[in-house]
């Protein structure tokens with residue numbers, strides 16, 4: 001509808017923008033395709049997993065710059081030598097490796113690491129046809145992934161994850177990040193890797209805590225998507241906590257496959273919508289990690305987050321008591337502590353408000369609606385959530401305990 005706006009002395013008809021606006025709609029479709037391999041002894045000269053990533057028809061040798069987690073290097077001191085021998089055998093142009101301080105510190109204080117990497121990339125003329133080969137835990141993969149995605153607007157990245165959690169979750173997907181101003185994962189990009197090679201032989205040198213931490217992500221994705229897998233984890237919880245190889249390998253492969261199927265098949269690989277089902281149990285976990293100053297491992301915090309949201313799902317009629325009990329038994333049986341000081345310090349109303357702000361104003365939390373099924377919830381009763389936290393803090397879980405006694409004779 002057109003209106004006349006009057007100024008002091010004259011009348012001015014506004015421009016009809018409908019008449020002057022021309023819009024060109026652009027549709028860009030890009031598909032990504034990358035292999036995630038499971039192997040052992042990846043740098044054995046006869047193991048072709050890495051070598052086969054590069055077509056024989058390349059006009060020149062692939063240029064590769066390795067970046068290694070300091071703790072991985074500490075425990076696998078022969079890694080540079082093995083990389084060199086592998087490169088010579090398979091005709092790579094291998095640059096000398098960079099070392100990045102392992103653990104959350106590389107995301108928390110990334111400035112020096114980024115500066116060193118960007119400088120090396122420029123000095124060595126690592127370009128968009130070269131490769132960074134990052135070997136490390138989820139934190140180093142995230143931080144180096146961020147550097148790779150931003151230098152030259154994206155250098156090809158090959159990931160070799162070296163922790164349970166990195167092999168079954170953090171290292172196989174499409175995200176990277178560093179922390180900024182105390183905000184976890186505040187700076188980051190969506191950047192699918194060129195390839196991922198999960199070498200099981202790295203895992204033995206992890207700490208007991210890190211061997212275990214990744215199990216939480218497997219419980220998470222099983223609860224969301226695959227009740228058979230959850231039953232497997234429940235039945236093998238003791239083998240998993242002792243890191244028996246067969247159970248651990250089965251757990252890692254299935255967990256990684258479910259994550260990948262979700263990323264590729266959910267229709268929202270770059271998380272444009274509010275719903276983030278793979279972040280089940282994470283709204284409180286991220287807060288707990290931050291409150292603990294990253295004393296808690298990511299997986300340890302996720303285990304508590306899953307327990308909390310499962311109790312809430314039971315209390316709101318979404319899960320049966322039996323199902324809730326099974327989840328707690330699985331997590332505790334796998335060796336997780338389902339309480340920590342930070343949970344006591346957490347005000348649920350404040351934490352939910354903070355999470356709502358993080359999502360841009362609308363709360364959207366994934367809750368279980370059965371084992372292997374979930375739905376998004378936009379309304380959470382903060383008082384009830386606080387009560388669920390209280391049960392975890394007190395540790396005696398009165399209602400659940402009855403069921404444990406009856407079902408498992410504990």
Ligand SMILES: NC(=O)c1ccc[n+]([C@@H]2O[C@H](COP(=O)([O-])OP(=O)(O)OC[C@H]3O[C@@H](n4cnc5c(N)ncnc54)[C@H](O)[C@@H]3O)[C@@H](O)[C@H]2O)c1
Pocket residue numbers: 069070071072075101102103104107136137138139140142162163164165166169170171173174175176177202203204205206207210213297298299
């Ligand atoms: N990008 C994603 O999609 C995604 C998903 C989940 C988690 N994450 C991130 O992953 C990080 C957690 O990763 P994590 O659980 O692997 O922990 P981590 O990377 O902090 O590693 C734990 C410790 O183990 C050391 N380490 C790694 N591999 C080792 C080995 N083979 N032997 C001995 N020591 C080894 C590391 O140096 C570190 O000190 C968090 O920052 C989390 O936010 C990212």
Ligand SMILES: [Zn+2]
Pocket residue numbers: 169217282298302
């Ligand atoms: Zn996680």
